[in-house]
Amino acid sequence: MKSSVIITRDLLDEVGLLHILDACQCRSPQGNALKNSAMMYTKQSREALQDELAAIGRLLTLVELDHPQVPEAQIQLARLRELRGTLSRLEKGSLLDDTEFFELKGAFLIFKRLSKMTHLLDAANVSLDDTSSAAALLDPAGTGNPTFHIYSEYSPKLAEIRSRKKELEKEIRQSTGSQRKTLLTQRALIAAEESQEEEMIRQHLGASLAEFLPQIKNCVNSCAILDFRLAKAILAYRWDGCMPTLVEPQSPAVLQNAFHPLIAEMLEKQGLSFTPISIELRKGTTVLSGANMGGKSVALKTTFLALLMTQLGYFPFCESLETPMFDFFAFESSYDGDLHRGLSSFGLEAVQIRNHFRLSQNQTGLILMDEPCRGTKPADATAIVQALSNVYGRSKSTFLIATHYHVKQSPGIRFYQVRGINPDALAELPPYHHGAAKAPDSTGHSAESLSDLFMNLQNEDLSRVRRIQSLMDYRIEETDCQKHAPSGAIKIAELLGVDEELLREMIAVRQED
Amino acid sequence: MNPGAVKEDVELLRLTGLQDLESLAIIGLSKNAGKTTCLNHIIAAWTESWQRRPLALTSVGRDGESEDILNGNPKPRIYVPMGTLIASAEGALLRSDALLEILELSNIRTALGEVVVCRALSDGYVELAGPSVTDELEAVGKLMRKHEPDCLFIIDGALSRRSQAGCGLSEAAILCVSAETSGNPEILAEKASFALNLLQTPSLPESVAAVFSQELLTTTRKCVIMLSGEELNFSVSVLETPTLVGYGRIVANALTPATTYLFLQGALTDQVVNELLRERNFENLTVVVEDGTRLFINPSNLHKLHEHGIHLAVVNPLDVRLVCLNPTRSNGHTLPSGSVLAEMRKCISVPVVDLGPRTM
Numbered sequence: 001m002k003s004s005v006i007i008t009r010d011l012l013d014e015v016g017l018l019h020i021l022d023a024c025q026c027r028s029p030q031g032n033a034l035k036n037s038a039m040m041y042t043k044q045s046r047e048a049l050q051d052e053l054a055a056i057g058r059l060l061t062l063v064e065l066d067h068p069q070v071p072e073a074q075i076q077l078a079r080l081r082e083l084r085g086t087l088s089r090l091e092k093g094s095l096l097d098d099t100e101f102f103e104l105k106g107a108f109l110i111f112k113r114l115s116k117m118t119h120l121l122d123a124a125n126v127s128l129d130d131t132s133s134a135a136a137l138l139d140p141a142g143t144g145n146p147t148f149h150i151y152s153e154y155s156p157k158l159a160e161i162r163s164r165k166k167e168l169e170k171e172i173r174q175s176t177g178s179q180r181k182t183l184l185t186q187r188a189l190i191a192a193e194e195s196q197e198e199e200m201i202r203q204h205l206g207a208s209l210a211e212f213l214p215q216i217k218n219c220v221n222s223c224a225i226l227d228f229r230l231a232k233a234i235l236a237y238r239w240d241g242c243m244p245t246l247v248e249p250q251s252p253a254v255l256q257n258a259f260h261p262l263i264a265e266m267l268e269k270q271g272l273s274f275t276p277i278s279i280e281l282r283k284g285t286t287v288l289s290g291a292n293m294g295g296k297s298v299a300l301k302t303t304f305l306a307l308l309m310t311q312l313g314y315f316p317f318c319e320s321l322e323t324p325m326f327d328f329f330a331f332e333s334s335y336d337g338d339l340h341r342g343l344s345s346f347g348l349e350a351v352q353i354r355n356h357f358r359l360s361q362n363q364t365g366l367i368l369m370d371e372p373c374r375g376t377k378p379a380d381a382t383a384i385v386q387a388l389s390n391v392y393g394r395s396k397s398t399f400l401i402a403t404h405y406h407v408k409q410s411p412g413i414r415f416y417q418v419r420g421i422n423p424d425a426l427a428e429l430p431p432y433h434h435g436a437a438k439a440p441d442s443t444g445h446s447a448e449s450l451s452d453l454f455m456n457l458q459n460e461d462l463s464r465v466r467r468i469q470s471l472m473d474y475r476i477e478e479t480d481c482q483k484h485a486p487s488g489a490i491k492i493a494e495l496l497g498v499d500e501e502l503l504r505e506m507i508a509v510r511q512e513d
Numbered sequence: 514m515n516p517g518a519v520k521e522d523v524e525l526l527r528l529t530g531l532q533d534l535e536s537l538a539i540i541g542l543s544k545n546a547g548k549t550t551c552l553n554h555i556i557a558a559w560t561e562s563w564q565r566r567p568l569a570l571t572s573v574g575r576d577g578e579s580e581d582i583l584n585g586n587p588k589p590r591i592y593v594p595m596g597t598l599i600a601s602a603e604g605a606l607l608r609s610d611a612l613l614e615i616l617e618l619s620n621i622r623t624a625l626g627e628v629v630v631c632r633a634l635s636d637g638y639v640e641l642a643g644p645s646v647t648d649e650l651e652a653v654g655k656l657m658r659k660h661e662p663d664c665l666f667i668i669d670g671a672l673s674r675r676s677q678a679g680c681g682l683s684e685a686a687i688l689c690v691s692a693e694t695s696g697n698p699e700i701l702a703e704k705a706s707f708a709l710n711l712l713q714t715p716s717l718p719e720s721v722a723a724v725f726s727q728e729l730l731t732t733t734r735k736c737v738i739m740l741s742g743e744e745l746n747f748s749v750s751v752l753e754t755p756t757l758v759g760y761g762r763i764v765a766n767a768l769t770p771a772t773t774y775l776f777l778q779g780a781l782t783d784q785v786v787n788e789l790l791r792e793r794n795f796e797n798l799t800v801v802v803e804d805g806t807r808l809f810i811n812p813s814n815l816h817k818l819h820e821h822g823i824h825l826a827v828v829n830p831l832d833v834r835l836v837c838l839n840p841t842r843s844n845g846h847t848l849p850s851g852s853v854l855a856e857m858r859k860c861i862s863v864p865v866v867d868l869g870p871r872t873m
Contacts, residue, residue, distance in 0.1 A: 098613075191610040
């Protein structure tokens with residue numbers, strides 16, 4: 001069965017998978033071709049995935065040890081050229097030209113150097129067939145020189161023709177006028193003879209090399225695998241990827257301190273740090289709730305990225321990760337603006353809900369939904385979210401939903417919550433100082449210019465908003481049921497200088513609720 | 514041989530100081546300007562004077578083919594001595610009869626295939642078809658130097674001087690001029706002199722050139738860079754335009770009275786100059802281009818620029834060592850070499866010679 005990923009292009013961009021895979025840089029065209037054609041591993045190819053991950057793990061150890069064979073292999077792999085065309089022509093018996101022989105000679109040298117890197121090859125679990133006999137065909141004098149031309153050693157006849165030509169060229173150098181013209185004409189005839197003989201040699205050389213095609217193809221294939229696995233190991237090293245553990249289908253996916261490198265880098269530029277996500281996703285439904293801007297979307301993206309990368313054969317960015325294999329991955333977000341713009345937002349969500357549900361009837365999937373029914377009437381939305389949670393709670397698929405609608409407890413439903421802002425921390429903030437921003441004057445116009453007012457907003461209020469934001473605890477924790485954590489919204493309004501009259505009204509309405 | 518022709522190729526070395534150069538560009542003022550003939554003279558001079566350093570040849574576009582691809586007229590072929598390095602496309606190498614040892618594949622693609630770096634293991638004819646982009650020419654130069662660090666790298670320009678000499682790549686240049694440019698010796702001399710002056714447009718003060726070079730490192734798109742204020746304390750602004758043609762007004766609008774230098778990446782053509790001259794802001798500053806081969810303006814426009822207080826400068830100056838005359842037109846008509854040379858020498862300060870035909 002083919003595993004599939006159901007996600008819009010925009011959301012995939014937001015998840016950052018393609019950017020991250022771009023950072024996995026193969027050195028050879030063969031490695032890149034393998035990377036670009038790589039499919040997701042399926043339950044049927046679980047063993048292959050396990051082998052792949054184990055090889056990356058062993059290579060990662062060499063990368064961490066700064067093993068000299070790692071950069072040396074990268075240099076050799078980077079020198080490898082695209083050989084598909086040449087090999088295909090060789091296979092068809094076409095006449096190769098000198099640049100193609102040169103390419104092959106260069107490849108044989110690379111294979112020879114790589115085959116000596118036993119630590120690396122063992123770690124990557126690849127082997128290179130011996131191509132020394134094929135290489136010898138392109139170096140008849142055994143000089144070890146990487147350059148190429150049709151050597152005189154290939155045929156005594158060629159050597160004799162070239163010797164005659166060389167003598168003539170000496171004479172040409174010393175000749176002038178009509179004598180030179182005559183000699184040049186003679187030279188042209190010898191050059192034609194030489195060209196004919198060279199053509200015959202190319203034919204024989206091609207036929208002889210074709211006998212080594214299986215070994216050459218093995219080496220090309222091994223280089224591609226080595227390159228791709230090494231690139232994955234270096235990617236894991238760069239962003240602290242871990243060796244994931246594949247568990248039985250009924251077991252939960254457990255992520256410990258997962259992080260999202262792209263979001264982490266973005267936060268770092270703002271002087272902030274990424275809060276790692278730890279979550280256990282059992283079969284059934286997991287509801288993630290918490291205040292707005294509490295990092296629910298980031299948690300979903302991080303989780304999706306880690307689990308999807310694992311099944312694509314990469315190390316996920318976590319402290320540790322255990323996961324079963326899924327038949328399909330689906331991610332739907334109501335924040336996915338482009339797709340929904342100008343269309344009935346729920347209409348499109350409904351299509352996805354239908355598709356995911358149908359797939360989950362006979363496949364086990366990982367289905368993530370970020371704030372579904374965001375633009376739907378609260379009563380309907382609550383019913384839909386509850387229904388989804390109930391249904392997936394009974395299914396074999398793993399359903400993770402971030403929502404602010406209330407979900408009642410029911411079999412197969414577990415709850416996680418973003419910790420949010422601790423009310424005690426909010427209380428410790430100094431009260432708002434009313435002289436900070438000037439009030440508009442009686443005419444309704446600001447006493448200062450609009451640009452000054454804008455600066456006030458930037459400097460005074462925005463820095464205060466940032467300070468409050470910095471109190472947000474993005475960690476998620478499991479809870480017994482969906483709790484409405486105190487968002488501290490009214491306290492935040494107070495800390496930002498909302499007038500007393502308005503604050504009193506807010507408190508009163510809240511108490512009525 | 515024409516009466517004004519240089520009798521000995523070795524004299525060519527004295528005139529150009531080739532022995533002391535690391536790189537040379539051969540630039541043609543028109544089609545059939547005589548670039549290949551000039552190259553053949555250089556090769557002969559180099560061989561006959563037993564130079565130790567090898568030559569390393571490439572061309573901007575295609576050269577050395579036996580027939581003109583446009584009109585089918587026979588063309589001089591390039592005959593190289595053993596030991597010469599060649600950077601040429603695969604397709605062109607198939608039409609070469611020197612025994613060529615492949616040293617490197619450059620990963621640079623042309624219409625005739627990938628550019629291959631080879632060493633001639635025998636004397637023989639070669640056809641050159643090199644890269645057409647400056648960066649690629651530079652890469653080819655580096656590959657050749659990897660194998661022969663001491664070589665004299667010669668870039669043979671293709672159809673006309675519009676194929677650049679390779680911005681900043683060549684230490685010196687030879688300008689080839691033929692009767693194709695004009696059948697009238699006075700006009701021919703005037704046009705050659707004007708072209709030479711543009712090619713030898715003076716360079717910027719080093720400190721200003723350094724500012725542009727630094728900016729160019731960080732900008733890859735065709736761009737316009739403006740420097741305002743005092744030297745050593747310039748304020749730099751960059752305008753990114755896909756090309757210069759059609760953007761004259763936008764460029765001029767970005768100028769302020771404080772702008773002292775305006776760098777234009779790409780060709781400064783009459784069309785661009787006309788667009789700029791229509792704008793009021795465009796006056797009293799120095800217009801900078803990469804090198805003299807980027808200037809394609811006529812004498813009247815150069816005069817107008819001067820009237821607006823506009824000076825021209827280049828980041829990479831070209832040292833034109835020699836002007837070579839080919840007095841023959843493609844229709845077979847030949848101008849009297851002696852009188853044309855005399856006319857040219859009146860207004861051109863560098864040596865002007867007629868090397869005469871040269872082929873193997």
